[in-house]
Amino acid sequence: MAQQLTRDEVAKHTSEDDLWFIVDHRVYDVSDFIDAHPGGSIVLEQVAGQDATEASYNLHRHEVLQQYTALCIGTIEGEQPEVIDQKAGDLSQVPYGEPMWLSKEFKSPYYSEKHKKLQKAMRKFVDTHIKPEAQEKEKNGEFISQELIDKMAETNLLDGAIEGKDFDYFSDLIISQELTRMQARGFQDGNMAGMAISLSAVLAWANDEKLKHRVAEEVLSGKKKMSLAITEAFAGSDVAGLRTTAELSEDGSHYIVRGTKKWITNGMFSDYFVTGCKTSKGFSVLLIPKTEDVEVKLIKTSYSTAAATTYIEFNNVKVPKENLLGEEHKGFVVIMSNFNHERWMMACMVSRWSRMVLEECLKWAHQRIVFGKPLISQPVIRQKIARMIGLVESNQAWLEQITYQMNHMSYKDQAKNLSGPIGLLKTFCTRSAHEIADDAVNIFGGRGITQSGMGRVVEMFHRTYKFDAILGGTEEILGDLGVRQAMRFMPNAKL
Numbered sequence: 001m002a003q004q005l006t007r008d009e010v011a012k013h014t015s016e017d018d019l020w021f022i023v024d025h026r027v028y029d030v031s032d033f034i035d036a037h038p039g040g041s042i043v044l045e046q047v048a049g050q051d052a053t054e055a056s057y058n059l060h061r062h063e064v065l066q067q068y069t070a071l072c073i074g075t076i077e078g079e080q081p082e083v084i085d086q087k088a089g090d091l092s093q094v095p096y097g098e099p100m101w102l103s104k105e106f107k108s109p110y111y112s113e114k115h116k117k118l119q120k121a122m123r124k125f126v127d128t129h130i131k132p133e134a135q136e137k138e139k140n141g142e143f144i145s146q147e148l149i150d151k152m153a154e155t156n157l158l159d160g161a162i163e164g165k166d167f168d169y170f171s172d173l174i175i176s177q178e179l180t181r182m183q184a185r186g187f188q189d190g191n192m193a194g195m196a197i198s199l200s201a202v203l204a205w206a207n208d209e210k211l212k213h214r215v216a217e218e219v220l221s222g223k224k225k226m227s228l229a230i231t232e233a234f235a236g237s238d239v240a241g242l243r244t245t246a247e248l249s250e251d252g253s254h255y256i257v258r259g260t261k262k263w264i265t266n267g268m269f270s271d272y273f274v275t276g277c278k279t280s281k282g283f284s285v286l287l288i289p290k291t292e293d294v295e296v297k298l299i300k301t302s303y304s305t306a307a308a309t310t311y312i313e314f315n316n317v318k319v320p321k322e323n324l325l326g327e328e329h330k331g332f333v334v335i336m337s338n339f340n341h342e343r344w345m346m347a348c349m350v351s352r353w354s355r356m357v358l359e360e361c362l363k364w365a366h367q368r369i370v371f372g373k374p375l376i377s378q379p380v381i382r383q384k385i386a387r388m389i390g391l392v393e394s395n396q397a398w399l400e401q402i403t404y405q406m407n408h409m410s411y412k413d414q415a416k417n418l419s420g421p422i423g424l425l426k427t428f429c430t431r432s433a434h435e436i437a438d439d440a441v442n443i444f445g446g447r448g449i450t451q452s453g454m455g456r457v458v459e460m461f462h463r464t465y466k467f468d469a470i471l472g473g474t475e476e477i478l479g480d481l482g483v484r485q486a487m488r489f490m491p492n493a494k495l
C-alpha cells in the first residue's frame with residue numbers, strides 16, 4: 001500500500017534536489033526528474049511543496065502521469081484520488097464520447113449482445129496490442145510489424161468474440177470504429193487497409209475459385225499482403241483517364257501490364273495488387289502478383305509513412321489470364337461495386353475520429369482554466385461544442401441507418417441502391433470533419449497545432465481528415481454521384 005503523507009509533510013520538500021508536490025491527492029517526488037522534465041525545472045520549482053493538480057491538468061494529458069507512476073511516492077492521508085484512470089478496454093465516461101448504443105442509459109434497435117461482446121473484445125485488443133505499436137510507428141514512419149500481423153491473424157476474430165456466421169455489417173462497423181481509437185491516422189491505413197479494400201474485389205469477382213481461396217487464405221492468415229491500385233498521376237476519380245495498359249498475349253494465356261500507379265496505400269509491402277488497367281475494348285481489373293518487374297517507391301504525404309503510400313511502376317509484367325477479376329473490358333462495375341464498402345468504411349472511421357475529437361474538446365474545455373474560469377464557461381466555446389455534437393450524432397445515425405440497409409441487401413442491390421447514399425454519407429462525414437477540425441483547433445489554440453502533448457489528437461485530425469475527404473472518391477465526385485443516382489430514380493412525369 002502506498003504511504004500516507006500529510007500536506008504539511010509535502011510542504012517541507014521544496015529544494016531543487018528534494019522536490020515534492022501533490023497532483024490529484026497523490027504525492028510526487030520529482031527530485032531526480034526535474035532535469036528530465038520536458039517542461040523544464042523552473043515550473044516544477046514554482047509548485048514545490050504545493051498542490052499542483054490544477055496546473056498539471058492544465059498542461060498535460062492524464063496519460064502522462066500514468067506513464068510516470070514511479071514518481072508517485074504516496075497519497076495524502078484521508079484523501080482519495082478523483083481523476084479517472086482509464087484502463088485498457090474501458091468505455092469513455094465523457095458525455096458523447098461513445099456512440100449512443102454504448103451508453104447504458106440508451107437503447108438501439110441495431111446492436112445485439114453479440115455486437116456488445118465484439119466491441120468489448122475489440123476495444124481491449126486495440127488498447128493493449130495495437131495502440132502502443134501504432135503510436136510508435138506513426139512517429140518513426142516504419143511499417144507495421146509482422147508480429148502484430150501474426151497476433152491479429154492468430155486471434156481469428158478475437159478468440160471467439162464473434163462467430164463467422166454472426167458477422168454482419170454492424171460487426172464490420174464496430175471493428176472499423178474501434179480501430180480508429182489507436183489514434184494514429186497513418187498507421188491506421190498501414191494496418192492492412194489495402195487488404196480491406198482489395199480482398200473484397202477478389203472475393204466478389206475472381207473467376208478462378210482456386211485462386212480466390214488461395215489468396216484469401218494467404219492474406220487473412222497474414223502471410224501475404226495486398227493493396228488496391230487504381231489511381232495514377234494521370235487520373236484518380238476519372239477512371240476512364242487511366243493509362244496503365246494490359247495487353248492480351250496472342251495465345252490468350254496472359255496479359256502484359258505496363259504503366260504506373262500513384263498513392264497506393266500499403267503498396268510498399270504488398271504481394272498482390274488489384275489493378276485497374278486499360279484493355280483493348282475498355283477497362284479491366286487484374287490481380288497482379290509482385291514480381292521483379294513491379295517497382296515500388298515510397299511517397300511522403302502529410303500523414304505518417306507508416307501507411308506505406310506508394311508509387312508503382314508495372315514494367316511489362318506478365319499476368320496469367322486467370323487473374324482477371326470480373327469480365328474483360330467490364331472492370332468498371334468491379335471497381336464501382338467495390339468502392340461502396342470502402343467508402344462506407346471510411347465513413348465509419350472518420351465519423352469515429354470526429355467523436356474522439358469532440359471528446360478531446362469536452363475534456364479540455366472542462367479542465368483548462370482561462371481568465372480564471374474553465375474554458376467551458378465561455379458561451380462561444382459551448383456553441384462550438386454544440387455544433388460538433390450535432391454533427392457527430394447525425395453522422396452516426398445516418399451511418400447506422402445505411403448499415404442496417406446493407407445487412408438486408410445483396411451485394412448487387414447495394415451497388416444499385418446504396419452507392420448514392422454511401423457517397424453522400426461519406427461526403428457529409430468529411431464535411432463535418434472539416435468543421436469539427438477547424439473548431440477543435442480554435443478551442444485548443446497553440447496545442448491544436450502541436451504534435452505532442454494535450455492537443456496531439458486534434459493536431460493529427462486537423463492534418464489528416466482530408467485523407468478521408470479525398471481517398472475513395474472526392475467530396476465533389478461523391479456529392480455529384482449521390483445526386484445523379486437520385487435523379488435516376490426520379491419518375492419521368494413532371495411532379
Ligand code: HEM
Pocket residue numbers: 021028030037038039040043044047052055056059060061064065068071452453454
Ligand atoms: C509527475 C509530474 C509530471 C510529469 C511526469 C510531467 C511530465 C511532462 C511531460 C511528459 C511533458 C511533455 C508534454 C506532454 O507530453 O504533455 C511535460 C510538459 C510540461 N510540463 Fe510537466 N510533468 C509533471 C508535472 C508538471 C507540473 C506540476 C507542472 C507545472 C506546474 C508542469 C509543467 C509543464 C509544462 C509547462 C510543460 C510544457 C507544456 C507545453 O509545452 O504545453 N509539469 N511534462
